[in-house]
Amino acid sequence: MAIKKRKPARRQSSSKRAPSRVREGDCLDLLSRVSTDSIPLAFADPPFNIGYSYDTYHDRRSTDDYLDWSTRWMSEIHRVLQPNGTFWLAIGDEYAAELKVIATRELGFVCRSWVVWYYTFGVNCQQKFNRSHAHLFHFVCDPKSFTFNDDAIRVPSARELVYGDRRANPKGRLPDDTWILRPQDLTSGFNTDDDTWYFPRVCGTFKERSGWHGCQMPEQLLGRIIRSSSHPGDLVIDPFAGSGTTLAAAKKLDRSYLGFEISADYVAHIRKRLASIKNGQALDGSPEPLKSVPSTPQGKLLKKPSRRRRTKS
Numbered sequence: 533m534a535i536k537k538r539k540p541a542r543r544q545s546s547s548k549r550a551p552s553r554v555r556e557g558d559c560l561d562l563l564s565r566v567s568t569d570s571i572p573l574a575f576a577d578p579p580f581n582i583g584y585s586y587d588t589y590h591d592r593r594s595t596d597d598y599l600d601w602s603t604r605w606m607s608e609i610h611r612v613l614q615p616n617g618t619f620w621l622a623i624g625d626e627y628a629a630e631l632k633v634i635a636t637r638e639l640g641f642v643c644r645s646w647v648v649w650y651y652t653f654g655v656n657c658q659q660k661f662n663r664s665h666a667h668l669f670h671f672v673c674d675p676k677s678f679t680f681n682d683d684a685i686r687v688p689s690a691r692e693l694v695y696g697d698r699r700a701n702p703k704g705r706l707p708d709d710t711w712i713l714r715p716q717d718l719t720s721g722f723n724t725d726d727d728t729w730y731f732p733r734v735c736g737t738f739k740e741r742s743g744w745h746g747c748q749m750p751e752q753l754l755g756r757i758i759r760s761s762s763h764p765g766d767l768v769i770d771p772f773a774g775s776g777t778t779l780a781a782a783k784k785l786d787r788s789y790l791g792f793e794i795s796a797d798y799v800a801h802i803r804k805r806l807a808s809i810k811n812g813q814a815l816d817g818s819p820e821p822l823k824s825v826p827s828t829p830q831g832k833l834l835k836k837p838s839r840r841r842r843t844k845s
């Protein structure tokens with residue numbers, strides 16, 4: 533039975549900005565200390581229950597235990613979110629379907645987008661197609677009232693870039709719900725020969741990679757989520773902080789953050805990472821794929837080849 537949140541009030545005033553914090557401990561315990569209806573945006577990238585090797589967490593529960601645990605922490609996320617709040621969930625194939633059903637049917641979230649994050653590097657599977665995606669669920673508490681800053685994340689349209697059509701919306705269009713991270717989008721660090729990354733997020737060869745956490749996500753990906761789903765000054769919560777990417781992106785984008793992480797070692801690294809960042813600093817990595825279509829050199833209408841040239845070739 534889905535849990536109903538109370539009707540959203542006006543957007544809660546951001547005049548009193550929440551302090552930014554990183555806490556060491558179990559997110560279930562730490563979430564229980566967070567006030568109900570208090571947080572505008574949650575992003576969670578939990579362990580996928582695939583036997584990944586973390587510092588302290590053992591990533592191999594029975595299916596029932598994993599689903600029960602996921603229900604409990606997602607239920608806490610639902611409780612702490614403001615009535616017009618947003619929850620983004622990153623999850624692998626193994627449990628994407630189950631967690632979506634739990635989030636929507638049991639907990640009362642409404643799914644706005646099921647984003648596929650497509651990447652083209654790093655995985656060589658055996659006797660199956662190479663895995664090249666993860667799932668990003670965009671859930672909201674109330675489909676009639678939620679933050680979505682479309683102008684903050686628009687990309688140029690094909691109409692503008694390829695065809696040079698003056699009727700194109702100069703503000704661009706909303707990105708597709710398949711988010712592509714290609715080697716050419718991360719030219720500063722990607723080495724196409726390197727295939728040592730087991731669970732590809734920020735490759736070992738990327739300059740962005742901190743080097744001490746295997747599941748570091750790209751800041752540009754969090755940038756799109758934070759820009760679209762929160763306002764400057766808002767508080768962003770991440771119950772599985774990992775290497776601290778969400779918190780780093782939040783700080784750079786002038787949001788407050790609240791991060792939980794069970795490993796003391798990771799927490800120490802996160803604090804160092806955050807201390808080295810200034811508010812307003814640019815996100816790491818190349819700018820998010822701003823162009824969703826290939827650009828022509830001057831962004832002008834491509835000339836049709838002449839009839840004679842066509843027959844020649």
Ligand SMILES: C[S@@+](CC[C@H](N)C(=O)[O-])C[C@H]1O[C@@H](n2cnc3c(N)ncnc32)[C@H](O)[C@@H]1O
Pocket residue numbers: 557558559560577578579580586587588589745747748749750771772773774775776777778792793794795798
């Ligand atoms: C997939 S990683 C998150 C990676 C993160 N998105 C990043 O970009 O670095 C999941 C993290 O959750 C932490 N973790 C596991 N169980 C936890 C719990 N009960 N409470 C808090 N953190 C937990 C693990 O130690 C791990 O660092």
